[in-house]
Amino acid sequence: MIQSQGEDWRLYRQGPTHDYLGYAMLATLVLLALFMAIRGRIKVEHGMSGIKIKRFSTLERMSHWLMALSFIILGISGLNVTFGRSLILPLVGKDFLGPMSGYLKAAHNYTAFAFMLGLAIAFVLWVVHNIPDRTDLNWLAKGGGLLSKSSHPPAKKFNAGQKVIFWGVMVLGLSLSVSGWALLFPFEHSLFSDTFALFSYVGIDVAHILGLPEAPYSAIQEQQLNSAWHGIIAVVMICLIFAHIYIGTIGMEGAFDAMGSGEVDLNWAREHHSIWVDEVMSEKTDPADAAVAAPAE
Ligand code: HEM
Structure with a gap:
C-alpha cells in the first residue's frame, strides 16, 4: 500500500x-x-x-469496417480514461461521468475482441498486396x-x-x-x-x-x-x-x-x-x- x-x-x-x-x-x-x-x-x-x-469484395469491406468501427469505439472509450476527468468532467459533472465511464470501460474491454478479429482478417486478406516493391x-x-x-x-x-x-x-x-x-x-x-x-x-x-x-x-x-x-x-x-x-x-x-x-x-x-x-x-x-x-x- x-x-x-x-x-x-x-x-x-x-x-x-x-x-x-x-x-x-x-x-x-x-x-x-x-x-x-x-x-x-x-x-x-x-x-x-x-x-x-x-x-x-464484401469480405474485405466487412473486415475493414469491423476493424474501423471497433477502433473508433476503443479510441473514444480509451481516451475517456486519460482525458475524461480533465475535459469532460467540468462539462457534464461527476454524476454523469462516473456511470458513463463505467459503460465505456465495459465497451472498451469487449470491443477489443472485435478489433482483434477485424485486424486478423484484414491482415490475411491484404498482406500480399502490401509487400514493399520497386x-x-x-x-x-x-x-x-x-x-x-x-x-x-x-x-x-x-x-x-x-x-x-x-x-x-x-x-x-x-x-x-x-x-x-x-x-x-x-x-x-x-x-x-x-x-x-x-x-x-x-x-x-x-x-x-x-x-x-x-x-x-x-x-x-x-x-x-x-x-x-x-x-x-x-x-x-x-x-x-x-x-x-x-x-x-x-x-x-x-x-x-x-x-x-x-x-x-x-x-x-x-x-x-x-x-x-x-x-x-x-x-x-x-x-x-x-x-x-x-x-x-
Ligand atoms: C471513418 C473511418 C474510416 C474511413 C472513412 C476509411 C476509409 C477507407 C477507404 C476509403 C479505404 C480504401 C482506400 C482505397 O481504395 O485505396 C480504406 C482502407 C484501409 N483502412 Fe480505412 N477508413 C476508416 C477507418 C479505418 C480505421 C479506424 C482503420 C484501422 C484501425 C482503417 C484501416 C484501413 C486499412 C489498413 C486500409 C488498407 C490500406 C489503405 O488503404 O490505407 N481504416 N479505408
Missing part, C-alpha cells in the same frame, strides 16, 4: 501522458487542416467517367503525387502511402492487442522484463535508454509500464488514423466509394492505381466483366 511507484505512475499519467499525448493529437489535426488549406481536395483530374470498377520507391520519390496537381505515379492495389498505413495499423494494432490483453488479465505476464531481457542479449539496455529502473520488474511495475505503453501506442495509432480518415473522406474525391459501395470510378482508379487497373483488366477477357458499366450522366 505504500509502494511509492504508484505515486510516480499517477503523476506521470496526469502530467506528461495527459499533456503530450493531447498535444500530439491536436498537432496532427492542425497539420491536416493546413494540408487541406494548401493542397485542397485531391480531385479526379479527368473527371468522373461514370464507369465503375470493383475495388473491394513501384513504392518511384511513388515515394514523386511524393505520391500528393503535392503536385497533375502527376499521379503508377501504383498497384495499394500505393506506398497505403502500405505505410497498412503496416502501421498491423504493428501498432498487434502491440495494442498484446498490451491490452495483459491489462485485461493482469499480473500474469512479464512482457517488459522479457522484452528488455531479449534486447540485453544484443547489448541494448532499453531500461537505461528510457530512464526506467532496471528490469526485472514486479507485477505492479509490469502493469504500470504496460498501461503507459498501451496509451502511447494508442495515440500514435489514432494520429495515423486521423490522416487515413481525412484522405478516405474529405481529402480525396472518389476515395470513400472503395469502402462504401466497393466500386470506384474508372478514372479515379486509373489515376491512383494504374498498375492495378491494368492487372484487373488483363485478367478479364471482356473488360465489361471488370468494369461495371454505368451510363455517364
